[in-house]
Amino acid sequence: MSAYQREVEIAQHAVTSAAVLCQNVRQGDDFAALAKSDNSPVTVADFGSQAIVCRAIRQAFPDDLIIAEENADALRSDDQAELRGRVVAEVQRVLPGADETQTLAWIDAGVSRDAAPRVWTLDPIDGTKGFLRGGQYAVALGLLINGQVEVAALACPALDDDGAIFWAVRGAGAFQHTPEGDKAIAVTPTANSAEAALCESVESGHSDHDQSAQIAKTLEIARPSVRMDSQAKYAAVARGDADIYLRLPTRAGYEEKIWDHAAGYLVITEAGGKVTDIEGKPLDFSLGSTLKNNRGVVATNGKLHDTVIAAIVAAS
Numbered sequence: 001m002s003a004y005q006r007e008v009e010i011a012q013h014a015v016t017s018a019a020v021l022c023q024n025v026r027q028g029d030d031f032a033a034l035a036k037s038d039n040s041p042v043t044v045a046d047f048g049s050q051a052i053v054c055r056a057i058r059q060a061f062p063d064d065l066i067i068a069e070e071n072a073d074a075l076r077s078d079d080q081a082e083l084r085g086r087v088v089a090e091v092q093r094v095l096p097g098a099d100e101t102q103t104l105a106w107i108d109a110g111v112s113r114d115a116a117p118r119v120w121t122l123d124p125i126d127g128t129k130g131f132l133r134g135g136q137y138a139v140a141l142g143l144l145i146n147g148q149v150e151v152a153a154l155a156c157p158a159l160d161d162d163g164a165i166f167w168a169v170r171g172a173g174a175f176q177h178t179p180e181g182d183k184a185i186a187v188t189p190t191a192n193s194a195e196a197a198l199c200e201s202v203e204s205g206h207s208d209h210d211q212s213a214q215i216a217k218t219l220e221i222a223r224p225s226v227r228m229d230s231q232a233k234y235a236a237v238a239r240g241d242a243d244i245y246l247r248l249p250t251r252a253g254y255e256e257k258i259w260d261h262a263a264g265y266l267v268i269t270e271a272g273g274k275v276t277d278i279e280g281k282p283l284d285f286s287l288g289s290t291l292k293n294n295r296g297v298v299a300t301n302g303k304l305h306d307t308v309i310a311a312i313v314a315a316s
């Protein structure tokens with residue numbers, strides 16, 4: 001039996017169920033968002049997905065901690081009774097018999113923020129803006145042991161025709177789930193930056209598009225950059241659809257959240273690629289909920305990594 005076999009099974013199953021909930025919501029006629037205190041959106045599906053995944057982890061590994069993006073505070077308030085009811089109803093479509101008290105408690109199982117020897121990190125919907133605009137989004141789950149990402153499960157429900165599920169175990173490879181079984185995935189062999197495909201966020205507030213255009217020019221990249229929401233970008237590089245993912249800081253002081261990167265990081269790394277910050281420093285997942293020792297993120301097929309970092313240094 002390979003290491004973390006049970007964790008992989010639970011994680012894959014959890015993100016798959018959560019992806020069903022998200023697609024159910026997206027296929028409905030109303031998936032309006034609530035604005036959080038930082039003005040970013042959160043939807044019925046973000047809450048529902050977090051409930052589904054946290055419940056699965058709680059059941060299988062009752063002692064594990066979970067650092068997840070959302071919490072149930074807003075849902076508990078009297079003026080959000082309607083939203084709360086819709087979240088519970090969506091959870092019940094996937095888990096018949098679930099009640100309101102359980103649903104809110106499952107969501108709040110993800111409120112850990114501190115580092116721990118064994119802790120999961122969950123983004124119930126990464127790319128909520130993509131989810132809302134009909135673009136890409138992901139359900140991203142990672143297991144950190146002593147600050148290292150050991151297990152990842154990444155569901156991209158809007159990728160390909162029927163969605164795609166990726167998973168990885170440190171030292172054991174990265175895989176895409178298919179009806180015929182799990183298929184190992186690998187990055188491209190591209191070593192000439194002029195032939196590379198670059199991807200970045202759709203949101204210019206999340207990653208500097210002007211600077212990436214400048215870097216693409218330095219690297220003589222001929223193709224226009226592919227803009228895509230969520231950690232689907234990590235999956236794209238991991239399976240060779242793209243060669244480079246740039247996430248260039250738009251404002252000083254923003255700390256990247258671990259749930260935005262842990263799963264994608266392991267999937268690319270195990271597919272043969274490389275992930276660092278914009279200075280080429282390894283991402284440090286050992287510091288709690290943010291990557292406070294890093295700035296931005298650069299993911300590549302590995303072969304192009306040093307060239308890309310050099311181009312970023314030259315551009316800044």
Ligand SMILES: Nc1ncnc2c1ncn2[C@@H]1O[C@H](COP(=O)(O)O)[C@@H](OP(=O)(O)O)[C@H]1O
Binds near residue numbers: 040127203205231
């Ligand atoms: N100023 C900023 N810089 C970088 N990332 C940011 C940001 N503000 C928000 N984000 C993050 O960007 C994520 C989406 O990434 P992308 O733009 O690649 O799709 C958001 O995840 P959520 O959608 O889970 O909130 C959010 O955590």
Ligand SMILES: [Mg+2]
Binds near residue numbers: 128
């Ligand atoms: Mg968010």
Ligand SMILES: [Mg+2]
Binds near residue numbers: 260
């Ligand atoms: Mg996110």
Ligand SMILES: [Mg+2]
Binds near residue numbers: 128
């Ligand atoms: Mg999110």
